Amino acid sequence: MISLRNVQTTDLAQLLLIENEGFPIEEAATKEAFVERIKLIPDTFIVAEKEGVVLGYINGPIMNQPYISDDLFEKIKANPKRGGYQSILGLAVSKQARKKGIAQILMKKIEELVIENERKGISLTCKQEFVSFYEKMGFVNHGLSESQHGGERWYNMVKLRQAFEG
16 A cells, blocks of 8 residues: 655655666756755655655645746745645656556645645656656646756646646
8 A cells, every 4th residue: 555645854865766766867856955855845745655665756846937947956945835836846756666656646646735725737847758658647748948957858748727626
């Protein structure tokens, strides 16, 4: 049985392992970035675990605009209670737990939080090879992002609240 909960500081080591399995070094969040996210946005940093082992996570701060800008990877602040867009800076599942629907379970939880907190929708950026993965979850490709994160080309993927509310 997989359980979902808010992140805790004791998750840091497991989170870093999963992050570094899932992303090349130029794109992976640093330990400092994780510490800051755990401290400032635990309300939108959700961990999936089974028997005390972290299998995956999703996280991101609330932002005012519909698209992620690179500065979010550097500096974030605590989330407002209501409104804005839910960004997804990280969605990763450990290698041994992939292809089991954990990413979808985590995204569903974020959708529940978006409705609960009256957010406008969810926004993330992804590389070309993940566009169809997110489209299957109901995201719409808004084209190339201005993001230069990790020296890659990213696509703006947006899912407005009405797409999952009904």
